Amino acid sequence: MNSVILQVASKYVKWLLVVFALIALYRGHNFPGGGFIGGLLVGLSVIFSSLAYDAQRARNSLKIQPEGYIALGLLTIFLSILPGVFLKQYFMAGVWTSIHIPFLGVIKLGTPFLFDIGVFFAVIGVTLMSFFTFSNIMKWK
Amino acid sequence: MQTLLLVYLVSAFLPFIFAGKLKKAIPFFLAFVHFGAFAYFFSKIERIGNGDILRETIPWVPQLGINFDLVLNGLSIAFALLITGTGVLVFLYAHAYMKSYKNLGVFYFYLFLFSAAMLGLVLSGNLIQLFVFWELTSYLSFLLISFFHEKESARNAAFQSLYLTGFGGLVMVAGIILLGSVVGSYSVSDWVVNAEILRAHQFYLPGLMLIFVGVFTKSAQFPFHFWLPGAMQAPTPVSSYLHSATMVKAGIFMLALLSPILGGTSAWTYTLTLTGAITMFMGAYFAITQTDIKAILAYTTISSLGVLVLLLGIDTALSVKAAMLFLFVHAFYKAALFMIAGFIDKKTGTRDWRNLGGLARSMPITFVFAVLASLSMAGLPPMLGFLGKELIYEAKVQSPVIAPYVLVLGVAGNALMIAVALFFLFKVFLGKAKNQVQIKVKTDWAYIIGPGILALLSLFFGLFPAFLGETIVEPALISILKRDYNVELKLWHGFNTVFFLSLFTVFLGFILFYVAYTRDSVLVKWRAFNQRIFSVRFVDVFNNLLKGFLSFSKRKTELVQHGYHRFYILTIFLVASIFLWYQVYVTIGWNLDNVFTLRPFYVSGLVLVIIISTIFSMVSKSRIATIITMGVAGYGIALLFMYYSAIDLAITQIIVETLILVMFVLILQRLPLFARLSSKTTRLRDLFIALSFGSAMTVLALKSINVNFNHPISDFMIENSYTKAYGQNVVNVILVDFRALDTLGEVTVLVVAALGVFVLLKTKKT
Numbered sequence: 001m002n003s004v005i006l007q008v009a010s011k012y013v014k015w016l017l018v019v020f021a022l023i024a025l026y027r028g029h030n031f032p033g034g035g036f037i038g039g040l041l042v043g044l045s046v047i048f049s050s051l052a053y054d055a056q057r058a059r060n061s062l063k064i065q066p067e068g069y070i071a072l073g074l075l076t077i078f079l080s081i082l083p084g085v086f087l088k089q090y091f092m093a094g095v096w097t098s099i100h101i102p103f104l105g106v107i108k109l110g111t112p113f114l115f116d117i118g119v120f121f122a123v124i125g126v127t128l129m130s131f132f133t134f135s136n137i138m139k140w141k
Numbered sequence: 142m143q144t145l146l147l148v149y150l151v152s153a154f155l156p157f158i159f160a161g162k163l164k165k166a167i168p169f170f171l172a173f174v175h176f177g178a179f180a181y182f183f184s185k186i187e188r189i190g191n192g193d194i195l196r197e198t199i200p201w202v203p204q205l206g207i208n209f210d211l212v213l214n215g216l217s218i219a220f221a222l223l224i225t226g227t228g229v230l231v232f233l234y235a236h237a238y239m240k241s242y243k244n245l246g247v248f249y250f251y252l253f254l255f256s257a258a259m260l261g262l263v264l265s266g267n268l269i270q271l272f273v274f275w276e277l278t279s280y281l282s283f284l285l286i287s288f289f290h291e292k293e294s295a296r297n298a299a300f301q302s303l304y305l306t307g308f309g310g311l312v313m314v315a316g317i318i319l320l321g322s323v324v325g326s327y328s329v330s331d332w333v334v335n336a337e338i339l340r341a342h343q344f345y346l347p348g349l350m351l352i353f354v355g356v357f358t359k360s361a362q363f364p365f366h367f368w369l370p371g372a373m374q375a376p377t378p379v380s381s382y383l384h385s386a387t388m389v390k391a392g393i394f395m396l397a398l399l400s401p402i403l404g405g406t407s408a409w410t411y412t413l414t415l416t417g418a419i420t421m422f423m424g425a426y427f428a429i430t431q432t433d434i435k436a437i438l439a440y441t442t443i444s445s446l447g448v449l450v451l452l453l454g455i456d457t458a459l460s461v462k463a464a465m466l467f468l469f470v471h472a473f474y475k476a477a478l479f480m481i482a483g484f485i486d487k488k489t490g491t492r493d494w495r496n497l498g499g500l501a502r503s504m505p506i507t508f509v510f511a512v513l514a515s516l517s518m519a520g521l522p523p524m525l526g527f528l529g530k531e532l533i534y535e536a537k538v539q540s541p542v543i544a545p546y547v548l549v550l551g552v553a554g555n556a557l558m559i560a561v562a563l564f565f566l567f568k569v570f571l572g573k574a575k576n577q578v579q580i581k582v583k584t585d586w587a588y589i590i591g592p593g594i595l596a597l598l599s600l601f602f603g604l605f606p607a608f609l610g611e612t613i614v615e616p617a618l619i620s621i622l623k624r625d626y627n628v629e630l631k632l633w634h635g636f637n638t639v640f641f642l643s644l645f646t647v648f649l650g651f652i653l654f655y656v657a658y659t660r661d662s663v664l665v666k667w668r669a670f671n672q673r674i675f676s677v678r679f680v681d682v683f684n685n686l687l688k689g690f691l692s693f694s695k696r697k698t699e700l701v702q703h704g705y706h707r708f709y710i711l712t713i714f715l716v717a718s719i720f721l722w723y724q725v726y727v728t729i730g731w732n733l734d735n736v737f738t739l740r741p742f743y744v745s746g747l748v749l750v751i752i753i754s755t756i757f758s759m760v761s762k763s764r765i766a767t768i769i770t771m772g773v774a775g776y777g778i779a780l781l782f783m784y785y786s787a788i789d790l791a792i793t794q795i796i797v798e799t800l801i802l803v804m805f806v807l808i809l810q811r812l813p814l815f816a817r818l819s820s821k822t823t824r825l826r827d828l829f830i831a832l833s834f835g836s837a838m839t840v841l842a843l844k845s846i847n848v849n850f851n852h853p854i855s856d857f858m859i860e861n862s863y864t865k866a867y868g869q870n871v872v873n874v875i876l877v878d879f880r881a882l883d884t885l886g887e888v889t890v891l892v893v894a895a896l897g898v899f900v901l902l903k904t905k906k907t
Contacts, residue, residue, distance in 0.1 A: 024792075030869040032788040034876060040796040047803055070892050077885065094878050096867060110867065112877040115884070119877070122888045126895040127800065133899045134807040 003052070010052035017045035025120050035116035039123025047131055055135035066129035073122025080114035142197050142211040142264060145178055149257035156246035156253075164245070168236035171253050175228035178260070182213075182221045189218050189616050196266065207327055210266030215616025219465065220263035220394055222613065227386045227476050228256050230591035234480050235378035237587035238487065242376075248288055252379065255281040259387050263394055268317045268327045271395075272310065275359070278388050279306040285383060286375040298371035301683065305358050305368045313355020313395075320348040320403075329398065333623070336402045349403055352395070353412060360392030360446045363420040367679040370439040377483025380435065385442045385475040390468065393446070396453045397464070401623050404456045413454025414547055420447030422550040425557035429657065430668040433492050434482045434569065438475065441518065441561060444554060445471045451547065452536060460536035461621055462628060463529070465614045470529035470599070474517040477595035478565075481511050484588045485569065494568045501570040506589055508570050513596035517603070519562035519650065520555060520643075525603040528630060530555060530646075534639045552646050559650025560657060567658055606630035711827070714834040721837035728844065744784055751777040762815055768805045772798055789872040 021041035028034030050058035059065075064072070084093030096110035152174045156167050185195065195213040202208075213221070235252070239245055258277035265271035280303070287299030321327045323342045324335045332339065339345060356362070361369040372384050383389070396413070403409060424444025431437045445467070452464035484507060485500065486492045501508040513524065520530030537548050602609045610630035618626045657664050751774045758770040775798035782791035819827075858871055858879060868874040876884050 028870060028873045029867070029877075032792060032870060032872075034789065034870070034873045036876070037789070037792050037796065040793070040800065044796060044799060047800070051803070066895075070895065073888070074892065077888065091882075094881075112868070112874070112881065115881055116873070116877045119884060119888055122892060126891045129895040130898045131800075131804065131807075133902050134804055 006052040010049045014045045014049045017041050035119035036123055039120045042124045043127030059132055066125045069121050069125030073118045076118030080111045083111050146261055153250055153253040156249040167249050168232045172229045172232035175225045179225035182218055186612050189215055207269050211264045212266035215620035216397055217263045219613050219617040223472055224259050224387050231378050231382040233587050234591040237585040238378055238483055251281055251284045266329050272314045276310045279310055282383050282388055285379045286372050288376055295374040298374040302368040302372050305365055309355040309358025312351050316348045316351025319344050332402045346408055356392035356395050360389050361443050362416050362450055363423055366443045369443055370436050373435045373439050381476045381479030385479055386472045393449045397621050400453055410454055410456055414451050417447045417451025417454055418547045418550045422554045425554040428561045429557055430671055432495055434494055435492055438478055455540045458622055458626055459539055462618055463532035463536040465617045466532055467529040470525050473595045473599045474514040477514040477592035480592040497569045498572040510592045510596040513600050515562040515566045517599040519559040523603045525599045528606055531639055534642050538638055555646045556649035560653035563654040714830050718834040718837045725840050747777050747780055764809055772802045
């Protein structure tokens with residue numbers, strides 16, 4: 001596909017989608033959003049730029065490959081489980097702390113949020129892996 | 142004892158750590174560990190002899206009444222001394238025998254781990270724990286038999302032993318669980334307390350038979366005996382340690398452990414005596430026509446195991462005493478003979494007695510030990526074997542219930558044993574020196590020290606049986622019989638029935654030996670006769686059974702796992718809709734008064750759009766049109782979600798719908814041109830199933846509104862979402878906190894699915 005409009009738009013829309021995804025991830029605990037939606041949005045952003053150019057190029061521009069995202073996600077999930085196991089003696093128990101950050105006020109951080117981040121990364125990896133597998137075979141042009 | 146097992150476990154890994162020059166010291170070090178353990182158990186003999194029982198418990202699965210129990214009583218200390226004592230000698234022997242082979246680290250690792258498992262088995266105070274160790278020994282035996290895995294025969298023999306002993310172990314654990322459910326515990330001491338209840342219970346007979354299958358496979362009883370000769374593919378230290386002195390005795394240990402609990406009934410007595418007697422005779426009968434000296438020893442081992450099972454089956458104080466003594470008798474002479482056979486193999490390069498002869502001149506010391514061990518095997522005075530045999534005869538003669546066939550088979554078996562023992566001695570060590578291949582092996586003292594000590598012990602205990610009888614056999618007997626029993630062993634019993642039986646046996650044995658020795662043609666004809674009459678070889682029967690089972694399961698699998706995606710879906714939908722309609726039928730009384738309405742008008746419009754696009758996607762002949770109309774339906778559903786204020790669902794639905802659309806378009810190019818291949822009836826059938834499933838789901842969804850539980854779980858979630866999980870978005874809190882385990886599972890499924898897509902498409906490419 002060779003559409004100049006799409007190619008130019010993709011440069012901006014791609015990052016817009018990523019920012020939107022991060023917001024969705026961040027606000028997920030209190031408002032609609034979350035790791036799953038965020039991950040899908042990031043996946044969509046990559047797919048969008050592959051539609052504009054080609055999948056190989058989109059893949060080359062990635063810093064981390066899909067399998068890396070999957071690994072990162074699973075690792076983060078694993079890390080999010082540990083505090084509950086060691087501090088509360090329960091598998092996957094939520095552990096929360098609150099920290100003060102200038103200008104942002106009090107922020108509550110907990111293992112569920114870390115878990116959500118893990119889901120976020122894993123979903124990115126899963127989406128991209130399926131997409132690249134489909135498109136690489138078909139020599140997307 | 143925990144520490145001891147831990148030391149064993151850690152020491153097993155040492156072969157991987159030692160390197161370079163230290164590598165040669167591995168067997169010595171491991172032998173030293175064995176020696177330490179031997180000394181530990183030896184130091185406990187006196188306390189055990191006074192009736193003490195050492196017990197250590199670590200909670201394992203307390204909810205199911207399963208603890209990691211270690212018990213040291215008379216029975217387990219006898220076996221523990223056997224394991225550690227022969228262990229020392231076997232490792233010293235292995236140092237010489239295994240020198241020239243590769244992968245020694247792995248070999249010593251397996252062998253030592255086996256010792257640890259075997260020790261754990263005999264120290265188990267809990268039957269589930271015993272089963273775990275039991276399976277461990279089976280598995281390590283498999284690994285050790287297949288140590289020369291370049292040879293196909295070794296691999297086959299290893300698999301055979303694994304299948305059989307593994308199968309037996311699984312059957313046995315079923316029996317243990319069956320009987321454990323009666324008692325409500327798997328602890329041996331609880332079983333002893335409830336022995337009366339167990340024996341009277343209806344599960345007694347099935348449970349007992351299941352356990353017997355395990356025992357018979359492990360201890361190579363008829364008709365499961367055939368794996369043991371196959372196991373001779375293992376290196377000789379393994380044969381002498383696992384397949385004569387220790388592992389095959391695990392079944393005997395199990396019987397001895399259970400005899401105070403399950404013994405004393407006619408089922409126990411008749412099953413064990415019949416099996417034992419057949420095995421005893423058959424082993425000796427087939428031993429004499431073998432040509433491989435290791436095979437001869439393997440068959441005589443089968444025979445001896447039969448004797449032990451028979452004795453525990455007779456189940457009188459005398460017979461149990463005979464069994465415990467014979468356990469040591471057999472371990473002493475058989476391990477020694479195996480080691481000698483291995484040495485001969487090394488020295489001459491052959492194990493076929495037809496190529497051997499006159500070795501007494503070149504191996505005089507070995508010859509002396511071989512004579513001692515063989516005499517013990519033949520049961521001739523003044524060896525310990527004589528004592529064992531006398532006691533066995535006494536037990537048989539005095540047994541209250543046993544039919545005369547046991548005595549007849551016993552005499553015949555023993556006569557054959559004598560013939561085999563003498564034959565082995567005369568053919569291999571005496572006579573003309575054949576022009577055999579002489580391989581120059583340096584006569585390492587390590588080859589001789591093991592069999593030497595064992596053979597001398599056979600002699601020593603034959604002359605002075607009091608020590609063995611009073612300090613080892615007596616406590617073992619007390620812990621089996623659960624009452625005091627005084628063991629006195631004497632070499633000379635006086636002129637009685639037993640003595641004349643013995644005399645007759647020896648006479649018979651000598652005649653057999655004389656005939657076989659002087660006329661080679663007799664044995665050749667005998668062998669041919671056996672091959673003709675016993676043409677049904679158990680090994681082949683077993684292999685055919687295995688093949689049949691595999692092809693059977695292949696056919697069944699192909700029936701269910703046909704690989705056609707459309708039929709999988711068809712099956713799932715059909716079965717699910719049948720159950721759903723059944724559910725609807727059961728709840729027919731629940732009326733649907735609370736049917737929701739499709740007001741306002743844009744909601745009904747949305748539903749109309751979804752319906753129209755679904756129908757269009759069904760009848761369209763263009764794939765791209767189908768995909769797009771399905772997308773329309775999907776977005777329509779997302780809008781419906783939005784209307785009912787399920788924002789998270791709506792967002793997810795929209796994104797997923799978009800993704801699916803893109804992916805579908807990608808796949809589209811791979812698909813062939815649109816064609817109508819199915820016949821009209823097929824399409825009608827599919828339509829029917831689809832409609833049935835869809836309408837069932839619809840009815841169910843409508844009905845579910847009327848189902849009101851007292852406290853919907855959603856109320857709990859809404860109440861606690863912010864106070865306990867600090868989140869205002871209840872959906873998200875459920876996903877990442879309340880039901881995080883579900884999400885974890887879903888993420889795993891997603892990852893596996895992605896890997897599946899990747900692997901399937903990537904492998905198809907090449």
